Amino acid sequence: EVGVMIPVGNKSLAFLQMIATVNEFGAEIYPKNGPYLVIPMKDGSFRRLKHVKIPERSFLRDGIDLGIFRINELVERDLSCIMNSELTAYELYEDVGRLIQQRIKDEIKLKVTPHNAPITIENKGKDDPLVDTGALHKSI
Structure with a gap:
């Protein structure tokens, strides 16, 4: 069998499969418990967004x-x-x-396109759409 099959580090299998699905098909994420999504930033601050569109990769x-x-x-x-x-x-x-x-x-x-959003690049410190911690790659 091939796919996102194993948990890696502190990333659960369900989490990695969700990340894989969102990237594979793209997704639009809207807030459920208020008017904004609250995005934690690397510097400890937060950004409020009405929605996030993750392109298909x-x-x-x-x-x-x-x-x-x-x-x-x-x-x-x-x-x-x-x-x-x-x-x-x-x-x-x-x-x-x-x-x-x-x-x-x-x-x-x-896969380097579509590029990460500026807020993602700011958080990750790089524009590498499918690589952050390497957990997704290792889960295959």
Whole structure:
């Protein structure tokens, strides 16, 4: 299986899956308990926002879609090995899983657009949309 599958550090699996989903498909977040979202800033201050729009940054789908040629090549090679009794179907399954896992991890590192919002850059100290602590990357 490939996906956001394991908790990392103090980040729960549910939290990492939520982060993955929000980035994969984008989201608009509105306040539930008042007129503003309250965003804690790195310097200890707070910003009040009416809503936040997080753009789609597909890394799961793009990880597969943009790597489909390599995946197909691997399957063709491994099928040939299976036909020659050099590999089992389970080993093909594992090879494909490892390749997809690596493609998704690569996509997390390579995806630089859409850029982070200025407030996010201020908080993170960098404009690296899918990388903050590295927990999402490690959870794949």
